[in-house]
Amino acid sequence: MIIEICLIIDYFLVIVSCILVFYFHCIFIFCIPDFNLMLKNLKISFFLAYKSIVRGNKGTLSLTVLIMTLAFVNLIFISSIFMGIVVSMNEGAIENEFSNIVIEPGVDENYIKQVANMQSLIDSTPGVMGSAAHYVAGAIENFDENKDGKDIKSTSRPIKSINPENERRVTKIHENMVAGEYLQKSDRDKIILGREISGGYEASLEEGMSIGVDVGDEIEVIFGNGVKRDYEVKGIFSTKNIGADQMIFITEKEMESVLGTHNMASEILVKIEQTGQEDKYIKEFRRIGITEEDIKPWTEYMGMVASVMGSFNMISAILGIIGAIVAGITIFIVIYVSVVNRRRQIGILKAIGMKEKIIINSYILQALFYAILGISLGMIIVFVLLVPYFLNNPLNFPMGWVSLAVTQNNLIISSVSLFVAALIGGFIPSWQGAKQSILDAIWGN
């Protein structure tokens, strides 16, 4: 539905820009203030362009349109893949790491207090799908594979606690278990961890970053406050989100017994129905009394993705410009060849008394026709073939499953740049052709 609307808007914009460009083109290049005369001339240009397309060589026509179509698809495709990667990274972060909104303790506080109250306030806000309170405790994790005190593998990563029932409503870790099982509320000596900690399961960090455990292994955890406990690995998860896959979870009950706390949290994640509305909910939370705590949308944690996105935008802009130039040169060559082939005809038209601008405009109209046809076919290919294909067969990237994310901006920029390329590619050769003297054109000097 959204895509259809984008399409309509895009077409509208293309047509409007077409008319505008043409209008300004006529005014600036030929200075005709008389709109009626302009329209009359345009009609003749259109007549010539139409006859030339309809009665001209169909092979050349198809080839040109094909090239335009490919140029358009090329422009859309690359930036849509990049956008798809960004979308996938964002989704991964929302689904597994931060959810939509993160509440943290206020300044000078270690914990959020009265968590049960706060959560029931949050959960009863319309549009909130759930909230999950976590304790986060610094810890060292040791794994002694042969239980002989030698070759102990060790890592130092914070451990988070979850209430499995609440957590299921907020994150999707439970859907991403690749081995063993998710935690249950009553579990005490069980631990689950991401694949980057366990190692294996196509983990993407180097070997040394993991401790090489599997389901059933026992690991020793030394918490920051000195408490030391042993846990059995109950499950391993792989979300493909590198942040989430470095997390370690125990149950809330277990954590409270380690820390000696109750009804507190280091962070509360809140899931809302519509991503993008975070600021509205943050305002609402403030209004209903969460005033001391620090409340942030997930986007504030996405510094890395933002920088990746910057590079992607850069790359796709460069590729887009190259693509548009290639398309422009292609149109240029096609029109150029056709102008060269028709020098004689241009001469004849001028000998009859045809104005140069009418001749030029007829070639520009032809170029724009190629462009519009190419853009339309390109849209069809993108939306009828490529988008559904990649939805069904997403690409397996290290950061997640990636399909095409076609943005409206991307569509507009691609269409307009192709359009402008066609305009220039049609104008220059026909202008050169129409400028030469009649006799040169007819006798081919």
Next chain:
Amino acid sequence: MIEVKNLTRTYEGRVPTQALKGVSFEVEAGEFLAIMGRSGCGKSTLLHQLGLLDTPTSGEVTIDNENVLELLDREQAEFRLKRLGYVFQEYALLPELTVLEAVYLPLMIQGTEKKEYIEKAVEMLEKVGLKDRLNHLPAELSGGEQQRVAIARAIVNTPKILFADEPCANLDSESSQDVLELFCELNKKTGQTIIMVTHEKEDREYVERVIWMKDGLIEREE
């Protein structure tokens, strides 16, 4: 109707050629005039200057009381469109336009109403005997037929003067006769001023006056 004074044209090519060395003559309205002479004597060059297809090096050309050499490019195009008709040696038709479209194009450019320009084009094509070929493309016509289309296109705007540069050069003798008779008829019936370049001595019997050229100059008149 036409007044030419001291017209010269020098081609600044690799080897500069003085194709016209100072030509002066006058043409009355309604005349059917032939320009003859040996190949390379400057006939086409002269016709190009008169038809405003080229710019002379020096001299004066007055057509229909207007000093045409002082007109801007745009005005010359307008002048060609409204007052001159030109028939080229080779059939100069656009391959993508049908016979009918080719003939009504000049009227269309002038802004004539659709109904009127089609009517007039059909009338012209009837005159040149191509009434049953309206929707043919040039490739589907014989050489003589194509030349007659070109003539119809040249006269459809009722030009003051019709120029024809060896209109029969590529035609067999029968088609040539058709074309020349068409010119004669136009000249007699509608008083069309016609200036025709030709090679053929036999063509003299059709025209009222002949200007003989030699080496870029007028040798004599008959």
